[in-house]
Amino acid sequence: MSDAQTLIENRPPTVAALFLERVAATPDAEAYRHPVPPASGQGPDTWKSLTWAQAAERVYAVAAGLIELGVQPEERVALASSTRIEWILADLGIMCAGAATSTIYPQTNADESAFILADSESRVLIAENAEQVAKAVAHRAELPDLHHVIVIDAAGVETDDWVISLAELESRGAAHLEKHPSLIKERVGAISREQLATLIYTSGTTGRPKGVRLPHDNWSYMAKAISATGLVGPDDVQYLWLPLAHVFGKVLTSGQIEVGHVTAVDGRVDKIIENLPVVQPTYMAAVPRIFEKVYNGVAAKARAGGPAKYKIFQWAAGVAREYAKVSQDNFRRTGTHSAPLGLYSKHKVADRLVFAKIREAFGGRLRACVSGSAALSPEIGYFFAGAGIHVLEGYGLTESSAASFVNPGEAYRTGTVGKPLPGTEVRIADDGEILLRGPGIMQGYHRLPEKTAEVLESDGWFHTGDIGELSPDGYLRITDRKKDLIKTSGGKYIAPAEVEGQFKAVCPYVSNILVHGADRNFCTALIALDEPSIMEWAKENGLEGRPYAEVVAAPATVEMVDGYVKELNAGLQRWQTIKKFRLLPRDLDVEHGEITPSLKLKRPVVEREYKHLIDEMYAGARED
Structure with missing residues (x-):
């Protein structure tokens, strides 16, 4: 048996157990870095570090606080927050309490947030700020299972018996631990590998999202398997900005616990360029x-x-x-x-x-x-x-x-x-x-x-x-x-993502592109341009001062993009080529439901939204 197989087969049942092992092994090593904005609101952030022992103190306080609120093993605690240090500490606290995390993207609207809270039967919601709390308050009558809301940033939030701050939860948890010092060890020791750890709701392209049931063993396996690849080591510094409500961001937290390297956490996408020279990550x-x-x-x-x-x-x-x-x-x-x-x-x-x-x-x-x-x-x-x-x-x-x-x-x-x-x-x-089998596969929906x-x-x-x-x-x-493969009326199969990817490599101004052609005799495309890039181009091409929608509608812009479409077509099979295209009046975004929070294109939504443009491109065209 190889070292990798031994490592994986001898895995503990839970990441909570792995976390306790990590804290015991390297208590004084740096675990996390996170930004602290200046009090004045002006100037650069300062970065604060937490050792594994310091992180554990807060994690155990969150866990004990939840237990004190009456949260039982496998009961769901929802997390509605952007990526920040408190997300990780709260998630680990939920797991150490034996409960399960339900994830909600902060961009999710109030109606869908309420659906996730109700479908998951979440007992507690940990909300980032007043905006996230308001979504729960608006639907409180429909959420009989939701007993408490914990708010991370309590500014502008009126706290009461139902809404308490994260600081208050940690304070209660610390007091509870003084009376029951072995509580966390006992809770973690009682968790079985098949016990639910995470309920992640996939942002589907149609209908309501589905809750994916991932037990503790999934994450324990992932932690050991990531370590076994040898891609990361204890001296690495990871820059983590991905949404932790998404499985890609979440798995990175498991791998880090097993390997023991430093993770710098900041989910503000607009800060990536500023943060990279400060964090100086070795991988991300x-x-x-x-x-x-x-x-x-x-x-x-x-x-x-x-x-x-x-x-x-x-x-x-x-x-x-x-x-x-x-x-x-x-x-x-x-x-x-x-x-x-x-x-x-x-x-x-x-x-x-x-x-x-x-x-x-x-x-x-x-x-x-x-x-x-x-x-x-x-x-x-x-x-x-x-x-x-x-x-x-x-x-x-x-x-x-x-x-x-x-x-x-x-x-x-x-x-x-x-x-x-x-x-x-x-x-x-x-x-x-592609079919997959192994310890990482879900229990079911x-x-x-x-x-x-x-x-x-x-x-x-x-x-x-x-x-x-x-x-x-x-x-x-x-x-x-x-389900995305296109079959033209001529019987040819086209992989739209392949054509779209090639166009992104050719045209430096594209943000999103959707290739259409199912049951048609030729392919067309809806193209959204990247605002900062195209506005720079506009300055140099006599369109300075005009709003984005006017710039993309200008004949000069259409002509410029047409040049890139011709360049793309030169490298494609005849049936793959883009015969016509339309530039969209704005970029696609999460708010309009056209892309998922993990930036995947929702094809049915975009095709429905811009049906008039698609119809226009095929109007009067011979489809024989």
């Missing part, structure tokens, strides 16, 4: 949209610097991609990253002119990024690989506790999601669907046995709904969502 996880935005931002900045600078950038981007492809190919054959002397020399020059600045913007110490949640365009992946920002794509679903596949360190292959985590099995069905039976076979195989291919040596490539 992100979704493809972040890499697309960085790439588009660098390209737009180069273009704004004049034709000469833009030409240098384009040359450097070409060198980066060529270098990454050759280097990865050589590693596959010889086990070493190498390139011919001529390409190596060009890469050295490009590194000095362009790549070094990009690495500096990421903090200068970044070893690797893990990208997940959606497909990253290979061309953007190759660009960053060649620039020395190694993007390791991974794959998993809420139903598989997030991390089923990840690229293996130096042996990573851009365009694939790598190999299965130790302990996870994979097979490809006859129709190309909460109170939806029929839905569970649709995807989970009796022998444990889970139907992902994704189409993929396995290489002979076990690397997985995702080609599309099964």
